[in-house]
Amino acid sequence: MRNLERLTVETGRVIQRRYLLQRLVQQGQTCTVYQGFDQVLQRVVAIKSAATEHIPAYRAAIRATAQFAHPNIIDIYDLIVEPEALYIVQEYVDGDDFGTLLQSQLSPYYVVDLGVQVCQALMYAGTPVRKVCHGDLTPSAIIRDRRGAVRVNNFALPTDMLYFTAWNNIGGGGSPVVADPELAPGVISDGRRADDTRAVGLLLYQLLAGRNPDARAIEPPVDGRLRFMRNAPPELCELIARTVVRQHPQYISTPEALHAELRALAETLEPPAPPISSGQLAPAYQVKDDAALRVPQPQFARGRSTGLLSQPPGGAREVVRSGADYASISEPNRQMVMVEQNDAPTSFDTTMSAKLAAARQAAYETDAQPKRVNMPLLLLLGLLLFALFFGIGYYLSTVIIH
Structure with a gap:
């Protein structure tokens, strides 16, 4: 009741005679998010309000990330400290949160695209110049704007232990929930880079997991097994397993390695064709060269899309066994356990792509055929010219002789 009264008072308030709190966007465990308006610069902003007990953590996170400038990271504009609360003014991103992306049931291409962009944000933050890990890469840290750019938020905040403890049983569990717990939030280490990389894999898995069409959240599998939608490419399922299952012999432990694998996989996928009435863009967000990062721009195909691809509800197939089964299998056979290709993935995209390719080839063959020449007509024309x-x-x- 007290929180509700506080929210009612906060909405409509002007902070420091500049920022108007217009409406409540989200009520979280550690902060409240508003849509606000900067009355000086005349622009819409997002404003986080953190309670007193969380002020030290948020201030430390802002000190570590205030200089970040990257198209996949949400910008921080201002910090306001008051006796009972701390206000963080950020870039306002109009787009879809992770729950909306789950309901959209993204095609495999756009799931890979999301992973590429999140890895780019992690790689930027982890460069020797910045040396910052995320540490709290949960669904609440992800939003995709209307142009298709994935934006990452909440860098260097304390880890959501409930979330990562629940997802720690993948592959049998047994490993620490987070690496290097003695380090302050945001401080980078090899173990924490591996944790961030695994967190990306968990997000990608949730986007491809078998679920009800209207689900806005995915519960961790009780038995530690990953189950994917039937149209998920086996190569993508295997890549996610290598990122999530720590015991995998080809475990991926860095954002750079995952980024390279996702980009290579994206080149084999093709974005779905848009409906004629669709005008929404959802390409991968290209990043300009950064002096400290030098991330090459993605080279895979671009296209217009709604990002919606219908999939059979409840259609799931098991691809990763529990940790006990995994440990009992000999080394040469472990990789076969990770992906069980019970049926070939089918999708509207691949079928249409094959038809379009056949149509293009037929058109090229038709255009390449030489035109027939009418030989009798050509001979007649030659005789007429000769007679003339x-x-x-x-x-x-005759004239010259006479």
Whole structure:
């Protein structure tokens, strides 16, 4: 009741005679998020309000990330400290949160695209110049704007232990929930980079997991097994397993390695064709060269899309066994356990792509055929020209002689 009264008072308030709190966007465990308006610069902003007990953590996170400038990271504009609360003014992103992306049931291409962009944000933050890990890469830290750019938020905040403890049983569990717990939030280490990389894999898995069409959240599998939608490409399922299951012999532990694998996989996928009435863009967000990062721009195909691809509800297939089964299998056979290709993935995209390719090839073959020449007509034309020149020559010779 007290929180509700506080929210009612906060909405409509002007902070420091500049920022108007217009409406409540989200009520979280540690902060409240508003849509606000900067009355000086005349622009919409997002404003986080953190309670007193969380002020030290948020202030430390802002000190570590205030200089960040990257198209996949939400910008911080201002910090306001008051006796009972701390206000963080950020860039306002109009787009879809992670729950909306789950309901959209993204095609495999756009799931890979999301992973590429999140890895780019982690790689930027982890460069030797910045040395910052995320540490709290949960669904609440992800939003995709209307142009298709994935924006990452909440860098260097304390880890949501409930979330990562629940997802720690993948592959049998047994490993610490987070690496290097003695380090302050945001401080980078090899173990924490591995944790961030695994967190990306968990997000990608949730986007491809078998679920009800209207689900806005995915519960961790009780038995530690990953189950994917039937149209998920086996290569993508295997890549996610290598990122999530720590015991995998080809475990991926850095954002750079995952980024390279996702980009290579994206080149084999093709974005779905948009409906004629669709005008929404959802391409991968290209990043300009950064002096400290030098991330090459993605080279895979771009296209317009709604990002919606219908999939059979409840259609799931098991691809990763529990940790006990995994440990009991000999080394040469472990990789086969990770992906069980019970049926070939089918999707509207691949079928249409094959038809379009066949149509293009037929068109090229038709255009390449040489045109037939009418030989009798060509011979007749030659005889007429010969007779004409012969007649002219005979007439001139007759005139000259006489």
